Amino acid sequence: MRLKRILTLLLVFALVLTVLAGCGGQSDKGSGDQAQQPQEPKEKDIILATTTSTVDSGLLDILVPDFEQKTGYNVKVIAVGTGAALEMGEKGEADVLLVHAPSSEKPLVDAGIVTNYQLVMHNDFIVVGPKDDPAGVKKAASIEDAFKAVAAKKAIFVSRGDDSGTHKKEVSIWKTAGIEPSGSWYQKSGTGMGATLNIASEKQGYTLTDRATYLAQKEKLNLDIMREGDAALLNIYHVMQVNSQKFEKVNAEGAKAFVEYMINPETQKKIGEFGVDKYGQPLFIPDAGKTMDELTK
Amino acid sequence: MEVYAEGLREAIRLLVSLDPQVMDILARTLRVSGTATLISIVIGVPAGAFLALRRFAGRNLTLSLVYLGMGAPPVVVGLITWLTLTRYGPLGFLGWLYTTKAMIVAQAVIASPIIAGFTVAAIQSVNPKIRLQILALGATQLQMLLLLLREARLGILAAIIAGFGGVISEVGASIMVGGNIEGETRVMTTAIVLEVSKGQTELATALSIILLLMSFLITFVLTLQQQKGRSAQ
Numbered sequence: 031m032r033l034k035r036i037l038t039l040l041l042v043f044a045l046v047l048t049v050l051a052g053c054g055g056q057s058d059k060g061s062g063d064q065a066q067q068p069q070e071p072k073e074k075d076i077i078l079a080t081t082t083s084t085v086d087s088g089l090l091d092i093l094v095p096d097f098e099q100k101t102g103y104n105v106k107v108i109a110v111g112t113g114a115a116l117e118m119g120e121k122g123e124a125d126v127l128l129v130h131a132p133s134s135e136k137p138l139v140d141a142g143i144v145t146n147y148q149l150v151m152h153n154d155f156i157v158v159g160p161k162d163d164p165a166g167v168k169k170a171a172s173i174e175d176a177f178k179a180v181a182a183k184k185a186i187f188v189s190r191g192d193d194s195g196t197h198k199k200e201v202s203i204w205k206t207a208g209i210e211p212s213g214s215w216y217q218k219s220g221t222g223m224g225a226t227l228n229i230a231s232e233k234q235g236y237t238l239t240d241r242a243t244y245l246a247q248k249e250k251l252n253l254d255i256m257r258e259g260d261a262a263l264l265n266i267y268h269v270m271q272v273n274s275q276k277f278e279k280v281n282a283e284g285a286k287a288f289v290e291y292m293i294n295p296e297t298q299k300k301i302g303e304f305g306v307d308k309y310g311q312p313l314f315i316p317d318a319g320k321t322m323d324e325l326t327k
Numbered sequence: 328m329e330v331y332a333e334g335l336r337e338a339i340r341l342l343v344s345l346d347p348q349v350m351d352i353l354a355r356t357l358r359v360s361g362t363a364t365l366i367s368i369v370i371g372v373p374a375g376a377f378l379a380l381r382r383f384a385g386r387n388l389t390l391s392l393v394y395l396g397m398g399a400p401p402v403v404v405g406l407i408t409w410l411t412l413t414r415y416g417p418l419g420f421l422g423w424l425y426t427t428k429a430m431i432v433a434q435a436v437i438a439s440p441i442i443a444g445f446t447v448a449a450i451q452s453v454n455p456k457i458r459l460q461i462l463a464l465g466a467t468q469l470q471m472l473l474l475l476l477r478e479a480r481l482g483i484l485a486a487i488i489a490g491f492g493g494v495i496s497e498v499g500a501s502i503m504v505g506g507n508i509e510g511e512t513r514v515m516t517t518a519i520v521l522e523v524s525k526g527q528t529e530l531a532t533a534l535s536i537i538l539l540l541m542s543f544l545i546t547f548v549l550t551l552q553q554q555k556g557r558s559a560q
Contacts, residue, residue, distance in 0.1 A: 077425065086525050091509075106425045108506045123413050224524040247526035279414045 074104045076284035079115035079124035081195050082222040084267075087242035087313055089304055096300070097291045103284050111194030111222075119144055119270075122277025126285040128292070130195040130240075130267045132322065133202070144270040146289050151301050151314040152266045152325060155199055157257040158227070158244055159185075159236035167236065173260040174207035181207075184215040186235030190226050191218025195265075200238045203262060227251055240265050242313035245305070266325060267314070269293070293318035334532025338540075341533055349534070353541065356514040359427050360495040363434030367490050370439045372483060375446025376472060390447065396440025401433075405500030408433040412504065427512055429504040437497060438490035445489055449482020450475055484553040488546055495542055515541075 084090050085107065094105050108115075108124065112131045118124040120143055127144065129135060138144045157176060159167060165185040170176035180187050189211070190197040204211050217235070219226040223243040230237040231251040241258075244251075257263070269292045274282035291297055298316035305313035317325060341349045378390055410416055412424040412432075423429045453475060461471045476483065498516035505512030507521060515538040522531035 075422075082524070085521075106506060106508050106511070108425065108508075121413075122415060222524040224526045228526065250526050250528070277414075279419075 071102050071284060071287075073281045073284060074102070075106060076103050076126060076281050076288060077106045077108060077118075077124045078126050078128060078288065079108050079110060079118040080128040081112045081115060081130055082109050082224070083130070083196070083240045083243050084128060085109040086222060086224050087240075087246050087305070089242070089301070089314065092300065092304060093292075093297065096297075097288065101287050101291070103287060105288070109222075111190070111192045112198065113193030113195075119272045122272060122280055124272055125281045126269065126271055126288045128267060128269045130265055131198045132266055132268065134195075134198055135268055135270070139270070143273055143276060145273050146286065147268055147270045148289055148293050149317050149320055149322065149325075150267045150269045150292050151298075151316050151318075152264055153241050153314050154258060155196065155238055155263040155265050156241050156244060156255050157236060157238055157263075158230065158251075158253040159256045160234040160252070161254050163254075163256060165236070167256040170257075173203055173257060173262050176257055177203055177207045178209060180236055181209050181211060181215075184213065186215050186217065186230075186233050187211065188226055188230040188233065188235045188237040189216060189218045190223065191220050192222075194223075196223060196238060196240060199263075199265070203238070206262070227253065242305070245309045245311075245313060261326070264326060266317075266322070330528060330532065333529045334536060337529045337533035338536040342537060349537065351510070352513055352515055352518050352534075353537065355427065355512075356495065356516075356538075357541070359430050359501075359514060360434060360491060363431045363494050364438055364487065364491040366431070366435040367438035367442045367494075368487060370435070371442030371486070371490065372446050372476070374439070375443040375486070376450055376476065378443070379447045379450035380472075380475075393440050393444050393447070397444045399437060399440065400499070401437055401497040401501075402499030402503065404436050405433055405503035408436065408500065408504050424504060425506040425508060425512060427505065430501050430512060430514070433500040433504050434494040434497065437500065438494045441493050442486045442490040445486030446479070446483055449479040449486060452482065453478045481553055484549060488549050488553075491545065491549075492542065495538075495545075 078094075080090070086109075090107055094107060097103065098105060108118070110118070112129040112134065115124065115127055115129050116131070116134055116138060119127045119138060128150070135144070135147070139147050157167060157173070159165075165176075165180045165183040167176040167179055170179050189200055217229075217233070219229050221229075223239055224247060226237055227239055227244065227247055228251070229235075231253050234252070236256065237253075244253075244255075269289050271282065271285035271289055272280045274280040274285075295318075298318050301314050301316045302312055305311070340346075374393075378386065378393065408429060409424065411418050412421065412429050413419055414424070421428075423432070457478060458471065458475065461474050466474065496516065498520055501507075501512075501514055502517045502520060505514070505517065507513050507517040513521075515534060519531050519534045519538070522528075522534065
């Protein structure tokens with residue numbers, strides 16, 4: 031009797047397992063089905079490695095579904111820092127990259143690891159900090175002088191410290207300022223922009239941020255804009271395909287479709303309108319077709 | 328205090344309105360962690376029984392490794408799974424990275440040692456005389472095993488609860504191998520991480536409350552199951 035009952039239990043258990051496993055299979059198919067409508071791309075999945083700001087600001091929540099609907103591809107957005115995204119590109123682990131560190135991107139372009147390198151949009155970095163501006167960042171003559179003032183005063187500065195595009199930009203400013211920041215005032219958060227802003231707000235420190243993430247969280251932060259508009263603070267986003275000649279598993283067609291979508295006039299218009307309803311100003315300025323020289327002038 | 332209150336209000340609103348996005352994430356969380364737990368039971372219980380009952384060379388070493396695995400940091404498991412499943416990694420041809428399959432694999436790796444370890448303890452704490460008695464009554468090896476498992480069911484259910492609790496609360500491995508992709512691999516814990524980094528603390532708090540509530544309900548049902556047998560005795 032007992033044995034029978036145990037056996038029944040085991041049987042029920044096995045059934046549950048099969049049903050659950052079955053569910054898994056079905057819903058996987060389900061998500062693929064929606065993508066089938068327009069046409070049938072051979073290889074549907076595209077891995078997009080990108081920076082956290084495009085996701086945290088909400089831009090990709092608008093663009094990716096639109097792209098998927100128009101082309102039938104299924105985009106897997108992996109939001110990491112620009113450094114990690116470029117690393118994924120270098121190893122052929124991603125198909126297409128949307129990143130914002132032109133000086134780090136250049137070696138990949140030169141080495142032919144990425145192709146179809148296209149300027150998409152820009153916004154700007156800003157320095158935010160406590161309202162009373164203890165280090166006098168606002169009245170500094172240049173962005174380098176502002177950073178020098180923070181270091182001289184040993185005012186708290188929260189760095190991303192994660193090799194992201196924003197972190198790379200910050201490091202380059204310290205470098206031009208001729209300072210190697212270290213000490214208890216220079217704190218590395220090791221997290222994304224949103225979390226770093228929270229830390230800076232709690233500790234009443236300065237930080238370098240992209241404008242989009244700051245605007246998206248402004249209401250919850252106890253931080254004001256300290257510096258904006260310096261030429262060095264331009265934040266430029268490029269999209270590029272990972273070279274399928276070098277990595278055979280790269281979905282070249284999908285990557286090409288995504289690059290083309292990003293620089294398409296209709297998409298560019300969407301980028302320019304994004305955020306206007308909520309913040310009264312666009313978070314990104316569309317730039318397709320322009321050159322870097324035109325932007326940095 | 329305001330933050331908690333707002334989080335609670337948001338949680339209730341999301342639950343009452345059956346917010347489709349939250350329900351989708353909730354269903355996926357259950358499916359991933361449930362499947363991973365079931366796989367871990369299939370691996371962990373027999374492995375635990377074997378380790379508890381058999382004597383063989385290297386048994387203590389194996390046992391220590393299982394106990395070590397019980398405390399394996401999920402991010403480390405995540406990293407190893409990630410490296411194994413990347414396109415150019417050893418199992419890259421499966422194409423599982425950034426799918427729920429990869430998350431199930433990572434979570435099963437996390438939960439299996441937990442379930443195996445507790446199963447060993449549960450079976451070994453059954454009075455050894457019972458084993459002799461069962462054998463003396465002429466039971467076959469399989470019958471004896473099933474009866475022993477039955478005797479140890481309290482501990483084994485505790486093992487399952489611990490294993491499930493371990494994976495449903497885990498975030499490091501899931502975000503690494505799943506990628507936190509909306510509509511595909513986003514589960515409760517990874518959604519909470521994202522909302523915090525977006526600065527949406529109310530939503531993050533609400534999701535946390537929902538996750539806790541769900542874990543509690545499941546644990547409660549399992550506990551009822553566990554204690555039912557007990558009060559009858």
